[in-house]
Amino acid sequence: MDFDLSQEQLMIQKMIRDFAEQEVAPGADERDRTGEFPRDIFNKLAELGLMGLPFPEEYGGGEGDTVSFAIVVEELSRVCGSTGITYSAHISLGGAPINMFGTDEQKRQYLTPVCTGEYLGAFGLTEPNAGSDAGGTQTTAVLDGNEWVINGSKIFITNASFAKNMALTAVTDKSKGTSGISAFIVPTDAPGFTVLANYQKMGLHASNTTELIIDNVRIPKENLLGKEGNGFKQFLATLDGGRIGIAAMAVGIAQGAYEKALQYARERKQFGQSLSSFQAIQFKLADMAMHIELARNLTYKAAWLKDQGRKFGKEAAMAKLYASEMCMRTCDQAVQIHGGYGYMKEYQVERFLRDAKLLEIGEGTSEVQRLVIARSIGC
Numbered sequence: 001m002d003f004d005l006s007q008e009q010l011m012i013q014k015m016i017r018d019f020a021e022q023e024v025a026p027g028a029d030e031r032d033r034t035g036e037f038p039r040d041i042f043n044k045l046a047e048l049g050l051m052g053l054p055f056p057e058e059y060g061g062g063e064g065d066t067v068s069f070a071i072v073v074e075e076l077s078r079v080c081g082s083t084g085i086t087y088s089a090h091i092s093l094g095g096a097p098i099n100m101f102g103t104d105e106q107k108r109q110y111l112t113p114v115c116t117g118e119y120l121g122a123f124g125l126t127e128p129n130a131g132s133d134a135g136g137t138q139t140t141a142v143l144d145g146n147e148w149v150i151n152g153s154k155i156f157i158t159n160a161s162f163a164k165n166m167a168l169t170a171v172t173d174k175s176k177g178t179s180g181i182s183a184f185i186v187p188t189d190a191p192g193f194t195v196l197a198n199y200q201k202m203g204l205h206a207s208n209t210t211e212l213i214i215d216n217v218r219i220p221k222e223n224l225l226g227k228e229g230n231g232f233k234q235f236l237a238t239l240d241g242g243r244i245g246i247a248a249m250a251v252g253i254a255q256g257a258y259e260k261a262l263q264y265a266r267e268r269k270q271f272g273q274s275l276s277s278f279q280a281i282q283f284k285l286a287d288m289a290m291h292i293e294l295a296r297n298l299t300y301k302a303a304w305l306k307d308q309g310r311k312f313g314k315e316a317a318m319a320k321l322y323a324s325e326m327c328m329r330t331c332d333q334a335v336q337i338h339g340g341y342g343y344m345k346e347y348q349v350e351r352f353l354r355d356a357k358l359l360e361i362g363e364g365t366s367e368v369q370r371l372v373i374a375r376s377i378g379c
């Protein structure tokens with residue numbers, strides 16, 4: 001058994017940590033206030049060759065492994081959750097389904113610009129009446145000659161304002177239930193396709209969360225992604241990988257909050273001593289450090305299994321569930337250690353707490369992760 005990162009993984013970790021501290025951290029509070037999307041950061045990540053990190057070189061990718069992807073998400077999220085989720089969704093929801101299910105021609109056309117960072121990747125699954133129950137998709141696609149005609153709507157979709165093309169799911173044969181759902185690649189500037197970015201969110205203010213209105217949108221027949229009727233299976237596979245990204249975000253946000261709490265506890269004096277000399281505070285920090293380490297191990301293990309080509313769905317669900325709930329507790333305790341100052345924006349930990357909550361909801365809620373795990377242990 002080897003718990004060491006490889007030389008390449010260590011190199012990526014150092015590069016992205018430096019980048020996050022120098023380029024991402026400085027504007028994070030301001031972006032949280034204004035909600036401005038940091039397009040320039042993603043242009044720079046493209047220059048570093050990270051926008052297509054785990055995808056094949058022939059499509060402009062970096063041929064990196066999933067552990068490296070998790071490290072990049074973790075380090076970005078350690079300073080800015082919004083940047084972390086944008087990157088994670090770009091790779092694991094935007095690029096991954098095209099890489100897994102696209103034809104060579106589709107990959108050339110749609111994966112390459114995602115890898116080069118020309119535009120961001122996005123994936124439209126959730127609808128007003130189909131969230132946890134994504135099999136309840138109501139968006140439809142009907143073949144009319146050589147074109148699919150798509151009608152419906154999607155909600156809470158990450159990155160769509162910055163995606164030129166994106167994958168989404170629609171029902172092609174209602175009589176077949178979940179085997180009648182298919183996936184399509186749709187240009188976001190097609191007539192009838194509207195992207196709205198009007199949500200007022202609790203956190204992750206600088207990430208782009210959108211609503212899609214799809215009104216008689218016509219796309220060529222060949223924009224079907226994978227086989228007709230396989231859309232449900234495809235998005236389940238996509239979400240398995242995506243959960244590693246959310247788990248890595250949770251590890252990163254928790255690490256960032258913990259580091260701030262530790263530093264504050266060392267500096268702040270009450271009763272003539274630093275907070276870190278009180279056992280009550282020491283125990284909080286010790287628990288944080290231990291739980292972050294556990295979550296990181298689970299996350300890297302799920303990523304490693306995926307890299308070995310082995311089954312990783314159960315481990316990814318466990319990592320996502322444990323890491324996201326751990327992250328909420330850690331951020332809550334980081335605010336507590338800061339006392340009243342923790343409630344103020346200046347000390348940043350309240351931003352970490354607000355950003356963390358999404359991790360228990362997105363890509364399958366905690367309740368859904370427990371269902372996935374229960375199923376995989378034979379319940």
Ligand SMILES: Cc1cc2nc3c(=O)[nH]c(=O)nc-3n(C[C@H](O)[C@H](O)[C@H](O)COP(=O)(O)OP(=O)(O)OC[C@H]3O[C@@H](n4cnc5c(N)ncnc54)[C@H](O)[C@@H]3O)c2cc1C
Binds near residue numbers: 133155159361
């Ligand atoms: C910021 C943000 C970004 C997102 N990005 C994307 C994206 O890029 N693409 C995309 O497709 N979606 C995206 N989503 C959607 C997200 O995946 C869904 O919000 C999530 O899956 C939950 O669905 P829902 O909101 O409809 O909640 P619901 O399914 O209505 O759930 C409400 C509550 O009921 C519980 N519940 C539901 N069913 C069960 C059950 N069977 N047993 C027990 N409890 C249950 C849930 O756990 C939850 O607590 C995003 C959401 C947010 C907030």
